[in-house]
Amino acid sequence: NTSPVTVLGLGDMGRALAAAFLAEERATTVWNRTAAKADELISLGAVRADSVAEAVTGSPLVVVCLLDYGVVRETLEPVAGQLRGRTVVNLTNGTPSQAAEMAAWVTGHGGDYLDGGIMAVPTTVATPEAFILYSGEQRIFDTYRGVLGELGSARYLGDDIGLASLYDLALLSGMHLMFDGFHHAVAMATSQEGGSAFGFTELLVPWLTNMARLLPAFAAEVDADLTTAAEPRLTQGLDVQVSGLANIMDAARDAGVSTTPLESSMAALEALLAHGHKVWSAPASVRQLRTAP
Numbered sequence: 001n002t003s004p005v006t007v008l009g010l011g012d013m014g015r016a017l018a019a020a021f022l023a024e025e026r027a028t029t030v031w032n033r034t035a036a037k038a039d040e041l042i043s044l045g046a047v048r049a050d051s052v053a054e055a056v057t058g059s060p061l062v063v064v065c066l067l068d069y070g071v072v073r074e075t076l077e078p079v080a081g082q083l084r085g086r087t088v089v090n091l092t093n094g095t096p097s098q099a100a101e102m103a104a105w106v107t108g109h110g111g112d113y114l115d116g117g118i119m120a121v122p123t124t125v126a127t128p129e130a131f132i133l134y135s136g137e138q139r140i141f142d143t144y145r146g147v148l149g150e151l152g153s154a155r156y157l158g159d160d161i162g163l164a165s166l167y168d169l170a171l172l173s174g175m176h177l178m179f180d181g182f183h184h185a186v187a188m189a190t191s192q193e194g195g196s197a198f199g200f201t202e203l204l205v206p207w208l209t210n211m212a213r214l215l216p217a218f219a220a221e222v223d224a225d226l227t228t229a230a231e232p233r234l235t236q237g238l239d240v241q242v243s244g245l246a247n248i249m250d251a252a253r254d255a256g257v258s259t260t261p262l263e264s265s266m267a268a269l270e271a272l273l274a275h276g277h278k279v280w281s282a283p284a285s286v287r288q289l290r291t292a293p
């Protein structure tokens with residue numbers, strides 16, 4: 001497939017996306033509000049579009065990676081009449097409802113629309129580590145599967161347009177809470193004179209890796225809970241959990257470290273107790289979050 005592509009938005013991520021297409025020798029037209037950000041890509045063979053209209057009409061496939069959906073709409077609005085017969089793949093970070101709104105707007109102007117979520121950082125785009133989530137009509141994904149695969153493994157989630165952003169944001173939620181945990185653990189471990197974050201991390205990474213390996217088993221119990229209401233078997237006494245967490249909080253306080261990141265964990269355990277649970281389990285924790293006000 002030698003279909004040319006346009007990349008709208010040459011921030012850190014947009015430049016990495018355009019460079020990945022160029023590395024595959026794909027004809028690539030680029031546009032950015034601040035034109036100088038295209039210079040290096042031009043030296044690699046990209047075609048500079050002097051206007052959004054020139055960029056959009058330059059290729060049947062327009063990959064968009066801008067700050068947010070407001071900027072995407074603002075950028076595309078003046079060229080709405082030129083979207084007919086083209087495909088917009090929007091890799092900008094946003095919510096499922098923003099994706100649905102954008103899809104309706106693009107298709108309302110006769111274009112095809114896929115929504116996407118990039119699970120990579122600029123330096124890992126087009127490496128085996130990168131994967132990109134897509135949702136929208138399967139026909140559109142199938143047409144451009146090969147082209148999109150040049151950015152990183154293309155993972156199609158289904159025709160519900162909001163799925164890519166929902167999963168993207170859910171994955172980022174897991175990441176944020178993991179980084180909060182890392183910061184808190186490091187703050188505790190380095191509260192003593194001579195504490196080394198790097199040395200401590202040599203213990204933290206294998207520990208968290210071992211814990212992450214438990215997730216598929218927990219997840220299977222969450223699924224079983226939804227489908228068959230099976231009793232979970234991977235459980236631990238809630239009293240043990242509460243007293244262990246209280247110890248972490250006490251030790252943090254003694255070390256002059258905030259307990260704020262742990263307060264929501266304690267509140268979740270206390271809510272399980274308040275609902276009459278005697279044991280901690282993944283299904284009960286997930287169910288409680290899902291029904292939270």
Ligand code: NDP
Binds near residue numbers: 009
């Ligand atoms: P940058 O801040 O580097 O780039 C932002 C882009 O948006 C630039 O092209 C900028 O243009 C453009 N922009 C901002 N405001 C306007 C405006 N009013 N009109 C026109 N263009 C505008 O961000 P990234 O490239 O890192 O991120 C882009 C998207 O990719 C975001 O949605 C981000 O969440 C997502 N993403 C980023 C990842 C990363 O690791 N960086 C990872 C996964 C997703 P200008 O250069 O003129 O300012």
